[in-house]
Amino acid sequence: MAAARLLLRSAALKASLSDVSAGVQSSTAGGSLLRLSPSCSLRLKTQKRHATHFTFYPDPVPTNYGPTTKMNLFQSITSALDNTLASDPTAVIFGEDVAFGGVFRCTVGLRDKYGKDRVFNTPLCEQGIVGFGIGVAVAGATAIAEIQFADYIFPAFDQIVNEAAKYRYRSGNHFDCGKMTIRAPWGCVGHGSLYHSQSPEAFFAHSAGLKVVVPRGPVQAKGLLLSCIADENPCIFFEPKILYRAAVEQVPTDAYHIPLSQADIVQEGSDLTMVAWGTQVHVLREVANMAQDKLGLSCEVIDLQTILPWDKETVCKSVVKTGRLLISHEAPVTGGFAAEITTAVQEECFLNLEAPITRVSNDQLLESGNDELITDVVATLVD
Amino acid sequence: MAAVRNMQRLWGIGVGAIRRNAALKTSKILQQRAFRINGAQCQQSFDSSMEKPQFPGASAEFIDHLEFIQPNVISGIPVYRVMDRRGQIINPSEDPQLSKDTVLNFYQKMTLLNAMDRILYESQRQGRISFYMTNYGEEGTHIGSAAALDSNDLVFGQYREAGVLMYRGFPLDLFMAQCYGNADDLGKGRLMPVHYGCRDLNFVTISSPLATQLPQAAGAAYAIKRENSNRVVICYFGEGAASEGDAHAGFNFSATLECPIIFFCRNNGYAISTPTHEQYRGDGIAARGPGYGMMSIRVDGNDVFAVYNATKEARRRAVAENQPFLIEAMTYRIGHHSTSDDSSAYRSVDEVNYWDKQDHPISRLRHYMTARGWWGEDEERAWRKQSRKLVLEALERAEKRLKPNPELIFTDVYNEFTPDLAKQKESMVRHLQQYKEHYPLDMYEK
Numbered sequence: 079m080a081a082a083r084l085l086l087r088s089a090a091l092k093a094s095l096s097d098v099s100a101g102v103q104s105s106t107a108g109g110s111l112l113r114l115s116p117s118c119s120l121r122l123k124t125q126k127r128h129a130t131h132f133t134f135y136p137d138p139v140p141t142n143y144g145p146t147t148k149m150n151l152f153q154s155i156t157s158a159l160d161n162t163l164a165s166d167p168t169a170v171i172f173g174e175d176v177a178f179g180g181v182f183r184c185t186v187g188l189r190d191k192y193g194k195d196r197v198f199n200t201p202l203c204e205q206g207i208v209g210f211g212i213g214v215a216v217a218g219a220t221a222i223a224e225i226q227f228a229d230y231i232f233p234a235f236d237q238i239v240n241e242a243a244k245y246r247y248r249s250g251n252h253f254d255c256g257k258m259t260i261r262a263p264w265g266c267v268g269h270g271s272l273y274h275s276q277s278p279e280a281f282f283a284h285s286a287g288l289k290v291v292v293p294r295g296p297v298q299a300k301g302l303l304l305s306c307i308a309d310e311n312p313c314i315f316f317e318p319k320i321l322y323r324a325a326v327e328q329v330p331t332d333a334y335h336i337p338l339s340q341a342d343i344v345q346e347g348s349d350l351t352m353v354a355w356g357t358q359v360h361v362l363r364e365v366a367n368m369a370q371d372k373l374g375l376s377c378e379v380i381d382l383q384t385i386l387p388w389d390k391e392t393v394c395k396s397v398v399k400t401g402r403l404l405i406s407h408e409a410p411v412t413g414g415f416a417a418e419i420t421t422a423v424q425e426e427c428f429l430n431l432e433a434p435i436t437r438v439s440n441d442q443l444l445e446s447g448n449d450e451l452i453t454d455v456v457a458t459l460v461d
Numbered sequence: 462m463a464a465v466r467n468m469q470r471l472w473g474i475g476v477g478a479i480r481r482n483a484a485l486k487t488s489k490i491l492q493q494r495a496f497r498i499n500g501a502q503c504q505q506s507f508d509s510s511m512e513k514p515q516f517p518g519a520s521a522e523f524i525d526h527l528e529f530i531q532p533n534v535i536s537g538i539p540v541y542r543v544m545d546r547r548g549q550i551i552n553p554s555e556d557p558q559l560s561k562d563t564v565l566n567f568y569q570k571m572t573l574l575n576a577m578d579r580i581l582y583e584s585q586r587q588g589r590i591s592f593y594m595t596n597y598g599e600e601g602t603h604i605g606s607a608a609a610l611d612s613n614d615l616v617f618g619q620y621r622e623a624g625v626l627m628y629r630g631f632p633l634d635l636f637m638a639q640c641y642g643n644a645d646d647l648g649k650g651r652l653m654p655v656h657y658g659c660r661d662l663n664f665v666t667i668s669s670p671l672a673t674q675l676p677q678a679a680g681a682a683y684a685i686k687r688e689n690s691n692r693v694v695i696c697y698f699g700e701g702a703a704s705e706g707d708a709h710a711g712f713n714f715s716a717t718l719e720c721p722i723i724f725f726c727r728n729n730g731y732a733i734s735t736p737t738h739e740q741y742r743g744d745g746i747a748a749r750g751p752g753y754g755m756m757s758i759r760v761d762g763n764d765v766f767a768v769y770n771a772t773k774e775a776r777r778r779a780v781a782e783n784q785p786f787l788i789e790a791m792t793y794r795i796g797h798h799s800t801s802d803d804s805s806a807y808r809s810v811d812e813v814n815y816w817d818k819q820d821h822p823i824s825r826l827r828h829y830m831t832a833r834g835w836w837g838e839d840e841e842r843a844w845r846k847q848s849r850k851l852v853l854e855a856l857e858r859a860e861k862r863l864k865p866n867p868e869l870i871f872t873d874v875y876n877e878f879t880p881d882l883a884k885q886k887e888s889m890v891r892h893l894q895q896y897k898e899h900y901p902l903d904m905y906e907k
Binding site for chain 1: 615617646647648649651652656658659660665666668670673675676677678679680681682683684685687688694706707709710711713714717718872873874875876877879880881882
């Protein structure tokens with residue numbers, strides 16, 4: 079196992095998040111890792127906390143969308159926004175500090191290229207940003223609102239849940255705000271602590287009328303964001319902030335769309351289905367490899383991509399095949415979106431299940447990369 | 462040693478460069494501010510009384526004595542009016558000089574609204590509709606502002622602006638259809654009564670959460686400004702809603718982002734039971750305008766001409782100058798908040814009577830018309846009868862109409878139908894089929 083772990087870390091170096099010494103450190107400690115209690119493995123994790131604690135698995139270079147350029151995730155977001163501003167003269171981008179490029183640099187250069195009436199700062203007020211965005215969209219223009227951190231989206235909760243989600247429905251389809259997309263950096267980053275790390279997707283998954291999307295890397299980010307912007311329903315696009323700089327892929331420079339509400343099977347397998355979104359997809363890919371090497375298990379890894387409305391069919395088909403399901407997310411486990419998936423899958427696939435459906439998370443923050451912990455769970459699931 | 466000396470020399474050059482750079486920066490800053498702080502730059506005779514604050518967030522004067530600003534520096538923002546309570550024009554130069562037909566139309570719309578309110582209020586009391594909110598006493602704010610706008614100006618309302626929609630030509634049948642939630646309701650029976658909306662008349666569908674429309678109206682105004690279409694957005698709200706965070710957001714966004722918008726506050730004295738003195742401590746809503754850097758005015762909302770003049774001028778300037786305007790129309794909610802409210806629990810009959818009998822926007826306009834010989838007892842009697850008949854006929858038609866098809870519960874959630882919605886619909890249809898004796902399905906369209 080130690081060797082396998084070292085191998086994984088080394089293989090990922092190109093990608094490249096991991097620190098060699100961290101890889102070595104964990105591999106030397108990893109000999110008996112699976113037999114350690116979860117608390118022990120967590121303690122081990124803290125010892126290498128300053129190193130990246132998960133491995134980014136880049137996608138293969140897309141071949142069907144034209145020429146590609148090397149981009150990290152924030153650059154792929156900028157590229158999507160650039161394509162949008164170029165092709166849609168009504169499109170405007172706004173939020174706190176977006177004019178100078180945004181605190182995560184996602185809007186760099188856009189104000190200078192397209193004008194300060196199209197890329198502009200707003201006052202520091204999330205309910206205002208979303209309310210304003212709804213109004214822009216109601217008037218027929220394309221609104222791309224940035225909430226600086228997903229943790230700070232809650233002042234806008236009323237505007238999103240009571241207004242945006244219900245605009246079309248309550249008016250009998252006379253008015254809608256489908257041209258609005260809300261972008262927000264999301265999830266753990268390693269140094270964000272309590273209020274710069276949250277993953278609030280489940281709150282919005284309870285609001286029919288919204289679409290909620292989380293990409294796992296630059297290629298998906300651009301294609302899914304462009305789909306959100308083009309979509310005729312209000313969308314919330316959560317960007318895993320730990321991947322902004324760390325995730326680098328060859329991304330098509332032209333506009334392209336990756337369909338919403340379609341999960342992506344990133345690795346096929348036959349013994350266990352594992353579902354995640356955003357950063358946690360990479361953790362599960364690593365787990366899948368560990369499970370293959372150490373337990374001889376074949377895991378199917380599914381990136382859900384769209385949380386609402388989610389692709390039940392792909393997940394259920396996979397569970398029918400494997401008979402087992404593990405869902406992991408960074409968000410708290412109680413009332414988390416894994417609960418919804420669990421219920422839906424047991425409704426659809428009850429007789430196919432060989433083991434209880436398992437959720438891996440906790441009730442505060444699950445820092446990305448508890449791969450040993452999850453492998454522990456995998457072992458019990460298939461025991 | 463030589464090496465060390467060389468190092469020192471290099472170090473010196475480095476430090477020198479940094480210093481020079483710093484000096485350059487400082488002098489640039491000084492140049493930028495030179496027009497203000499000549500004295501300081503010369504370093505000769507420093508006179509602190511010449512200094513002006515340079516903070517990026519505010520500039521005025523320094524003072525050298527401790528002094529808090531009184532909240533009531535102005536003794537109260539005055540109330541603009543054109544007519545007195547007897548319908549007499551106070552200052553002829555402010556008379557909007559509207560034609561007889563226009564004024565009669567004002568009056569008929571105000572009274573038709575009043576007739577509709579009476580009948581729908583009663584129909585709720587009889588259990589025919591689930592809920593209602595009357596507009597009694599605020600008719601002047603509706604008609605005066607609606608008349609001052611262009612028909613393609615976008616309206617974001619709160620819930621007590623039925624007169625605006627009526628002025629724009631929303632037919633009685635559609636008012637009734639909405640309140641009955643029947644198959645003709647544009648909103649497909651999804652909202653409580655009085656939550657009207659109409660795309661063709663540029664009146665955005667009302668939602669129950671208060672003040673959410675303010676930042677939305679600002680956003681719509683921004684989009685409209687970029688279209689260069691010579692339009693304006695008007696956003697109605699009450700003085701209670703103005704306490705919501707969204708109201709602050711709407712004001713601040715429209716001011717900073719220079720939106721052509723009119724914020725129209727109906728200050729009717731009560732937010733359900735809460736009187737204004739428990740709602741705010743400053744001088745009403747208009748006083749907040751200067752705080753946001755926004756043009757503002759207070760008008761007598763029971764004076765339909767004052768409302769008209771203020772809205773017309775605000776509209777003209779909002780479009781010409783791309784800036785927001787705040788109009789606080791002082792009025793009085795003569796009716797209960799809604800059919801779920803009994804206002805006798807928190808205000809006196811005498812208070813209500815004063816506004817109903819002594820200072821009502823409808824009677825004020827009627828005085829004006831009577832003085833010009835445009836309207837008399839006969840016209841009044843005939844119109845009352847006719848308006849009541851129009852409303853009752855529409856009510857009767859609405860009542861006979863079927864309710865919307867139950868399957869419409871599942872449409873318009875998204876622009877497309879999702880597999881989950883399809884499944885939920887299928888399950889409901891199956892359930893209704895199986896247990897149809899428990900549901901009044903004959904009342905619904907198929």
